[in-house]
Every structure is written in structure tokens, then in C-alpha cells.
Amino acid sequence: MQLSLNGVILGQGLDLEGYLDLAARTGFSGVDTIGNASQIADEKGVDAVLELFEKYNVRPSSWGIPVDWKGSDDSFEQSLAEFPRHLEFGVAIGCPRACTWILPAIDGDPGEFRKQSVERWRKAGQVAEDYGVRLGLEWVGPATLREGKNDFIYTMDQLLDMEDDAGVDSLGLLVDSFHWYTAGHTVADLEAVPVEKIVHVHLNDAPDKPRDQQIDSQRLLPGDGIIDLKGFLGALKTIGYTDYMGIETFSEELKALPVEEAAARAAAAGKSVLAGV
Secondary structure, three states: OEEEEOHHHOOOOOOHHHHHHHHHHHOOOEEOOOOOHHHHHHHHOHHHHHHHHHHHOOEEOOEEOOOOOOOOHHHHHHHHHHHHHHHHHHHHOOOOEEEEEOOOEEOOOHHHHHHHHHHHHHHHHHHHHHOOOEEEEEOOOOHHHOOOOEEOOOOHHHHHHHHHHHOOOOEEEEEEHHHHHHOOOOHHHHHOOOHHHEEEEEEOEOOOOOHHHOOOOOOEOOOOOOOOHHHHHHHHHHHOOOOEEEEOOOOHHHHOOOHHHHHHHHHHHHHHHHHOO
């Protein structure tokens, strides 16, 4: 398993070369963001982007799915029509993996929203499949995000059921250790997932407080909290996952640090927990 740099730990945004340089200097082999890569490609060609990845010996681990699956019919269809050019670019830079997160709760009718979501992800997944790109969807576990709303999808099982209903092989999972923990999943749950369903992984930890009081935006670096990361990573190892995992730690403390120090701390924490598996 390989570590990738996720920009949420940084207090400032960087362009693609800045991310790649920082990742290389602090011990990451991948980046969870491709920044202004498409702009560089538009101005200088795809080869200019590939040259940057080669220069720093860092690879793109994933990119964000630009399909508006939550919006109006017109907005969804327009984004779906534009999806192929993003897919082509992802493949061209050697990253056939794209990810996004799924709403854990909504204001409206969950049943109707689920029907709409299944159909939209079926369409998006079919387009992605034509390009050989896998789409990783992420369930979001914290109970605190569902307060005052109607529950939608907040567990791995619910998400897998929706993907099964969509019936498209390109749909998979973005597995996040924080959401695995807050949704109440076990090592056995994760070991039961076919490795081909896992598109990407996020690695982070949770502060010492009850599961149902965890706040999505308050996380710790791997190894600093109460999540059974040895069990989590052991399950991924058991099923044969060998790809990237981004250190996605939402933390105001990390953001207040110089970017190199924040990235170095994240890399050290990730390597430490991986060494224990």
C-alpha cells in the first residue's frame, strides 16, 4: 500500500507542481489531487502534465468525479455530457480512478432520492466503463451529520446495495477509516468486500470520544486516535489491496502549520501505522 498526499491537511492550495514537489520532498508516492493539471494540458498539452509527474516521480492516485448527481435533471445531463472529456484526461495521465462522497442524509424523501441516485449512477457508471475508469463512492458515517434530516446512505452496506441496484461494474468504493469507524463497521465487514470494489482509501483517525459524537471535520493523524487502524489496514492487506491511500485529516492544527511540516507529519504518521501491519 502506498501513501498519497491529500490537500485537506494543508493551510493553502498549491498548483500541480507545488503538490508534486511537496509530496516528493515529504515521502509520498502519490497525490489525491491533480490541481490545475487540466489547465496545464489545455495550454501545453497532456505531455507537459506527464512530464511533471515523471520529474517528481509521484503519481496521481485519484481525481474528483465532476458529475452533478445531486442537482437538477438539466444540470445532471449537462455534466454527464461533459464527463467523457474528464475521463479521457484521467486515462491520459494514468489515473483511471475518480471519487466522490455520498450524502448521508437529506431534507427530502430518501426513497425517491435513492431511485434518482441509482439511475444517475447507472448512467455515469456506464459512461465511465466505456473508458475503463472506476468510480469510487464514499459513504459518510458520522451520526452528527444526520441530525435534523432524513437518513440516506451512511454505511458501506447501504452504498453497496445502491451500487448493486445500479448494476454497473465500474462503481466501487472509496473506503475511509473514519467513516468505517463511525458507521460501526468491523474488520470482518471490510474483509468481506472484494478487492476489485475498492477504488481508493482514505486513512485518518478519530479523537477519544463516543462514536455517535464524532465530528466529520475534527480528525487526527493515523495512529493518534482510537480507531483500530491495525485491524482496518490488516483487512485491506488480507483482501489484497495494494494501491494508494490518502491521508485525509481535517484538522485546524495541521492547517496552521507550514505546508512542509504538515505534509511531513502526515507522511510519518501514515508510514508508522503501515509498518505495524
